[in-house]
Amino acid sequence: MTWNTRDAMSLKEEFIALARLPGSNKRELCRRFGISPQTAYKWLGRYEALGQAGLEERSRKPATSPKLTDTQLQAQVIALRKAHPAWGGRTISNVLNKQIAPSTVTSVLHRHGLIEPAAKEHEAKLRFEHDAPNDLWQMDFKGHFATQQGRCHPLTMLDDHSRFNLAIQACDNERGPTVKEKMIEVFERYGLPARINVDNGAPWGSPRNPGEITELSIWLIQLGIRISFSRPYHPQTNGKIERFHRSFKAEVLDGHLFSTFKEAQSAFDRWRDVYNLQRPHQALENKVPMQRYRTSPWAYPKVLAEFEYGQDDVLAKVYSSRFRFRKRYFSIAKGLLGKHVAIRPSVRGESMFDVYFCHHLLRTIDIDQPDYT
Numbered sequence: 001m002t003w004n005t006r007d008a009m010s011l012k013e014e015f016i017a018l019a020r021l022p023g024s025n026k027r028e029l030c031r032r033f034g035i036s037p038q039t040a041y042k043w044l045g046r047y048e049a050l051g052q053a054g055l056e057e058r059s060r061k062p063a064t065s066p067k068l069t070d071t072q073l074q075a076q077v078i079a080l081r082k083a084h085p086a087w088g089g090r091t092i093s094n095v096l097n098k099q100i101a102p103s104t105v106t107s108v109l110h111r112h113g114l115i116e117p118a119a120k121e122h123e124a125k126l127r128f129e130h131d132a133p134n135d136l137w138q139m140d141f142k143g144h145f146a147t148q149q150g151r152c153h154p155l156t157m158l159d160d161h162s163r164f165n166l167a168i169q170a171c172d173n174e175r176g177p178t179v180k181e182k183m184i185e186v187f188e189r190y191g192l193p194a195r196i197n198v199d200n201g202a203p204w205g206s207p208r209n210p211g212e213i214t215e216l217s218i219w220l221i222q223l224g225i226r227i228s229f230s231r232p233y234h235p236q237t238n239g240k241i242e243r244f245h246r247s248f249k250a251e252v253l254d255g256h257l258f259s260t261f262k263e264a265q266s267a268f269d270r271w272r273d274v275y276n277l278q279r280p281h282q283a284l285e286n287k288v289p290m291q292r293y294r295t296s297p298w299a300y301p302k303v304l305a306e307f308e309y310g311q312d313d314v315l316a317k318v319y320s321s322r323f324r325f326r327k328r329y330f331s332i333a334k335g336l337l338g339k340h341v342a343i344r345p346s347v348r349g350e351s352m353f354d355v356y357f358c359h360h361l362l363r364t365i366d367i368d369q370p371d372y373t
Contacts, residue, residue: 135161168248
């Protein structure tokens with residue numbers, strides 16, 4: 001099933017937002033977005049002259065006005081809540097330029113039966129985020145749902161620093177080749193991250209052997225991306241994408257039936273536009289993700305470069321799911337068949353050695369102990 005990242009958000013809006021960021025490389029953005037510099041500067045000129053109206057995508061009627069009456073403000077609160085059921089008082093207040101207090105928004109929602117009594121969700125007192133965009137991406141599948149075409153598996157990718165959603169893709173399976181195809185298009189648009197965190201499930205890991213790499217994760221490692229795995233049975237390790245999934249479920253999936261993958265993708269695209277460009281996040285000081293995101297300086301390479309190991313590394317070729325070192329065989333991930341691994345002395349002891357594939361530590365072996373891995 002073909003997919004184009006351009007459908008995930010208004011092409012013009014996303015390009016304009018990225019191009020106007022301080023220090024942006026407009027020529028590189030043109031290449032990644034597949035547009036000519038002439039077109040890009042035309043869009044920028046119209047935007048500078050007319051604002052959003054110059055993009056001619058849709059009506060940009062102001063959402064608020066200082067002359068609005070209380071009744072009109074309440075109507076806007078109700079409309080926003082119905083359009084975005086997961087939005088609370090703070091978010092709606094910020095969208096309305098704080099013309100109405102968050103507590104008043106909550107009261108309005110209660111009066112109109114738009115808030116159901118529920119246990120207050122526990123908030124972590126200490127939030128951690130990486131220092132810059134593209135330091136870490138989180139990636140996962142949202143649980144599948146049924147369509148007339150079969151099961152749909154939404155694939156999501158999120159930037160840790162900015163909460164910018166890089167992709168929500170309606171996939172018909174969760175296999176490695178499908179994920180790789182989607183990731184290539186994301187990489188071509190936004191560049192490469194320094195690290196990606198995933199869970200231990202297929203297609204990037206092994207639920208039976210946590211931390212074991214697959215063909216998909218091997219490809220990512222060869223691109224120079226560091227791979228990390230969530231702790232088994234601890235989804236909070238990927239906490240931001242788990243929170244993203246809850247909003248996605250509440251605002252897009254709950255109460256909606258999709259006949260086709262195309263219909264589902266259209267709904268995903270519309271919501272992604274709102275999430276990235278319109279919805280303020282309390283954790284971002286009420287900014288929207290696009291205001292904190294920057295494209296990566298590391299472009300996606302068309303050809304994988306050969307990794308060069310150190311002169312002191314001992315190289316061993318992987319046969320089946322084993323490699324040979326000092327006249328003994330040790331187990332290794334099956335996806336490394338035919339590739340070389342590097343063996344280096346470990347700080348853990350004289351009989352201990354660390355085994356690497358490119359920059360990725362695979363395991364530590366003990367030549368004095370039986371290999372049970």
